[in-house]
Amino acid sequence: MTISVWRYSHLALAVSSFLLLTLAAVTGIILAFQPLSEKVLPYRTDHFSETTLAGTLPVLRKQYPGISELTVDKNQFVQIKGSDAEGKKLQAYIDPQTGSLLGYPAPKSEFFEWVTALHRSLFIHETGRFFIGLTAFLLLLITVSGTMLIIQRQRGLKRFFSRIVRDNFAQYYHVVLGRLSLIPIFIIALSGTYLSLARFGLIESPVVSAEVDFDAIKSGPVRDPADFEVFKKINLSEVQTIEFPFSEDPEDYYTLKLTDREITVNQINGDILSEVRYPTAALLTELNLDLHTGRTHAIWAVILAVASGNILFFIYSGFAMTWKRRANRVKNKYTADESEFIILVGSENGSTFNFANAIHKQLIAGGRSAYVTELNNYKVYPKASNIIVMAATYGLGNPPTNAAHFAAHLEKHKQPRPVRFSVVGFGSHGYPDFCKFAFEVDNLLAKQDWAVPALEIHTVNDKSPDEFGQWAASWSQHAGVALAISSDSLTTRHEPVQQLTVVDKTTVSTPGEAFLISLRANNPTDFTSGDLLAIYPANDHRERLYSIGKVGSNIQLSVKLHEGGLGSDYLYRLNAGSEIGARIVGNPHFHFPENASSVIMISNGTGIAPFLGMIDQQNAPVDCRLYCGFRDDASFLLYKTSIQTNLKNGKLNSLHIAYSREGAREYVKDLLARDEAFVAETLSNNGVIMLCGSLAMQNNVVALLDHICQTRLGKNISYFQSHGQVLMDCY
Numbered sequence: 001m002t003i004s005v006w007r008y009s010h011l012a013l014a015v016s017s018f019l020l021l022t023l024a025a026v027t028g029i030i031l032a033f034q035p036l037s038e039k040v041l042p043y044r045t046d047h048f049s050e051t052t053l054a055g056t057l058p059v060l061r062k063q064y065p066g067i068s069e070l071t072v073d074k075n076q077f078v079q080i081k082g083s084d085a086e087g088k089k090l091q092a093y094i095d096p097q098t099g100s101l102l103g104y105p106a107p108k109s110e111f112f113e114w115v116t117a118l119h120r121s122l123f124i125h126e127t128g129r130f131f132i133g134l135t136a137f138l139l140l141l142i143t144v145s146g147t148m149l150i151i152q153r154q155r156g157l158k159r160f161f162s163r164i165v166r167d168n169f170a171q172y173y174h175v176v177l178g179r180l181s182l183i184p185i186f187i188i189a190l191s192g193t194y195l196s197l198a199r200f201g202l203i204e205s206p207v208v209s210a211e212v213d214f215d216a217i218k219s220g221p222v223r224d225p226a227d228f229e230v231f232k233k234i235n236l237s238e239v240q241t242i243e244f245p246f247s248e249d250p251e252d253y254y255t256l257k258l259t260d261r262e263i264t265v266n267q268i269n270g271d272i273l274s275e276v277r278y279p280t281a282a283l284l285t286e287l288n289l290d291l292h293t294g295r296t297h298a299i300w301a302v303i304l305a306v307a308s309g310n311i312l313f314f315i316y317s318g319f320a321m322t323w324k325r326r327a328n329r330v331k332n333k334y335t336a337d338e339s340e341f342i343i344l345v346g347s348e349n350g351s352t353f354n355f356a357n358a359i360h361k362q363l364i365a366g367g368r369s370a371y372v373t374e375l376n377n378y379k380v381y382p383k384a385s386n387i388i389v390m391a392a393t394y395g396l397g398n399p400p401t402n403a404a405h406f407a408a409h410l411e412k413h414k415q416p417r418p419v420r421f422s423v424v425g426f427g428s429h430g431y432p433d434f435c436k437f438a439f440e441v442d443n444l445l446a447k448q449d450w451a452v453p454a455l456e457i458h459t460v461n462d463k464s465p466d467e468f469g470q471w472a473a474s475w476s477q478h479a480g481v482a483l484a485i486s487s488d489s490l491t492t493r494h495e496p497v498q499q500l501t502v503v504d505k506t507t508v509s510t511p512g513e514a515f516l517i518s519l520r521a522n523n524p525t526d527f528t529s530g531d532l533l534a535i536y537p538a539n540d541h542r543e544r545l546y547s548i549g550k551v552g553s554n555i556q557l558s559v560k561l562h563e564g565g566l567g568s569d570y571l572y573r574l575n576a577g578s579e580i581g582a583r584i585v586g587n588p589h590f591h592f593p594e595n596a597s598s599v600i601m602i603s604n605g606t607g608i609a610p611f612l613g614m615i616d617q618q619n620a621p622v623d624c625r626l627y628c629g630f631r632d633d634a635s636f637l638l639y640k641t642s643i644q645t646n647l648k649n650g651k652l653n654s655l656h657i658a659y660s661r662e663g664a665r666e667y668v669k670d671l672l673a674r675d676e677a678f679v680a681e682t683l684s685n686n687g688v689i690m691l692c693g694s695l696a697m698q699n700n701v702v703a704l705l706d707h708i709c710q711t712r713l714g715k716n717i718s719y720f721q722s723h724g725q726v727l728m729d730c731y
């Protein structure tokens with residue numbers, strides 16, 4: 001089944017149930033505190049679980065001759081009912097072994113009663129119960145469709161719990177929390193559905209009662225109840241209620257309502273008079289009540305409260321995601337048939353529409369007829385001279401939902417005249433199949449006899465406005481259409497910045513060299529090596545990202561000073577003590593692996609920055625090796641001291657340097673080619689390879705790694721990428 005079916009079902013179910021689901025979740029959170037508030041009462045005794053009926057019933061009957069009933073509640077509090085020595089009504093919690101009085105039951109909390117009624121029936125009796133039952137069932141379906149979506153997103157059940165790439169807050173936590181609370185929410189939904197079905201008689205749960213044959217009741221021999229075999233065998237923890245004999249007559253007997261059966265016992269000789277097991281449906285009803293209310297275990301009650309809280313978060317984040325998707329849709333001024341420029345978009349979460357809109361607006365403003373639509377709507381465009389495809393990639397290099405039928409439509413609809421085309425792929429290097437779908441679209445278009453390639457395919461990593469700007473500039477030149485795309489309209493709004501103070505900065509003698517700058521967050525902040533620091537050099541939309549090395553508790557960046565470079569120039573002009581506003585962006589896909597025993601770090605140039613921090617942070621016995629490339633020995637000098645210290649103290653096991661402009665004039669790839677066997681061994685022993693630096697280096701190294709993987713391990717590199725064994729953060 002395609003992702004769209006599950007997504008639309010998930011959304012439709014959520015939309016149809018969100019009001020009642022919100023109410024049920026809020027009341028559910030409150031009600032989870034009811035068992036917690038009861039469990040703290042001091043009526044539970046330490047020896048409860050070792051007490052048998054033989055040890056308690058004779059004691060109680062002697063101490064309270066007017067006792068008529070004993071109940072054990074879900075908190076394991078023992079309560080008796082009857083009359084006291086003066087014949088007054090008695091209802092109290094007691095210690096089952098000594099019979100001593102522990103306290104009197106308080107009247108039920110009106111607040112909890114009120115919330116329970118709202119939770120169960122919305123105060124409208126059976127109608128309300130029906131709607132609440134329906135909501136529980138819809139929640140069950142939402143859980144199933146959500147699970148299917150996670151399986152598809154994670155590309156298989158096996159990787160259900162593997163790393164999630166962070167796209168945006170709502171989406172990331174919708175999935176992360178969804179995975180964590182899946183089982184409790186499934187249980188809440190299933191038990192709620194079951195209880196409603198039982199309540200409406202759709203699951204029959206007949207009340208059974210033991211039948212006693214009065215003719216068979218014997219009046220002897222008289223035995224001490226403490227010696228009754230049946231009482232010796234039954235523990236208090238198995239008891240729900242015990243009805244005591246009304247008088248001393250043999251015809252009056254004990255009725256033991258246990259958790260799984262009902263037994264009647266002759267009060268004279270301890271014979272079992274009758275025994276009947278409860279039907280499975282009744283046992284299941286009890287189990288579902290326990291699971292749905294958390295009344296038996298405090299920890300489970302807390303889990304239910306947290307899971308109900310998560311349901312509220314899912315409602316918020318689910319709608320936030322949907323809103324974002326819809327907000328980016330387009331309004332067309334011209335029809336498809338009258339437009340010269342056709343922009344076809346493949347987008348799952350809507351951000352690619354943002355880019356398409358920017359181009360669309362510019363074309364319209366320039367007096368051109370342009371039309372934007374989804375790739376699935378592809379058809380014949382009689383007046384088209386240019387087609388631009390902007391396509392994201394999802395899952396196993398799959399098309400987004402709104403592009404899934406493009407290939408079939410393309411086969412069917414031939415354009416009547418030559419049309420120039422250009423494909424822009426939107427993707428993320430965090431995924432193994434970078435922009436795969438866009439490449440497929442490019443290939444498919446290239447095969448059409450009417451299609452004339454205008455440009456080579458362009459890719460945009462992580463919605464980079466700069467990379468998109470590069471494509472826009474090339475395309476506008478090629479198509480002879482003026483475009484002025486401001487990154488303002490493309491940069492997604494960023495979260496508030498925080499203040500950092502410059503601790504230290506090295507100097508350079510000429511532009512083109514790199515420098516190190518260390519910053520300290522003014523307020524405590526959680527970050528680690530591999531995260532990114534976003535700075536805003538001109539205090540406007542323009543954002544520059546740098547890979548962080550956490551050295552000590554400081555943020556250390558390694559920056560190449562570009563002449564006139566916005567970010568590098570800004571950072572270089574800072575002095576110790578200066579304050580800047582910046583934002584730490586979590587980049588979990590490039591954190592040092594938690595469980596690997598060996599890690600190969602590969603970098604070129606300033607890509608060494610996160611590794612300096614990762615090496616510095618080492619305190620576990622991980623075999624860390626660094627392969628790095630520089631122009632010459634002078635470029636390496638900046639990092640030499642700290643690396644040599646870490647080599648000496650054992651945090652780094654070995655260092656391999658390639659100089660491209662002196663000595664053997666080689667690249668980091670050449671070093672790896674020499675150590676091919678070791679690279680293969682690292683991967684086959686579940687080690688991890690991390691790459692940081694330029695995309696050119698990444699391309700060369702990935703090609704080599706793929707060759708090593710295929711020849712020595714019989715697998716493609718994508719196998720190791722999807723198992724989190726090859727991590728990349730290149731730019």
Ligand SMILES: Cc1cc2nc3c(=O)[nH]c(=O)nc-3n(C[C@H](O)[C@H](O)[C@H](O)COP(=O)(O)O)c2cc1C
Pocket residue numbers: 153165167346347348349350351352353392393394395396397398400426427428429431432433434435436462463
């Ligand atoms: C669940 C998920 C899977 C993704 N899979 C890939 C992938 O396989 N290859 C890739 O290059 N990008 C992948 N991406 C990144 C998206 O293609 C990228 O963020 C794109 O800009 C999103 O565009 P949209 O908001 O228009 O859907 C994935 C993103 C998500 C959330």
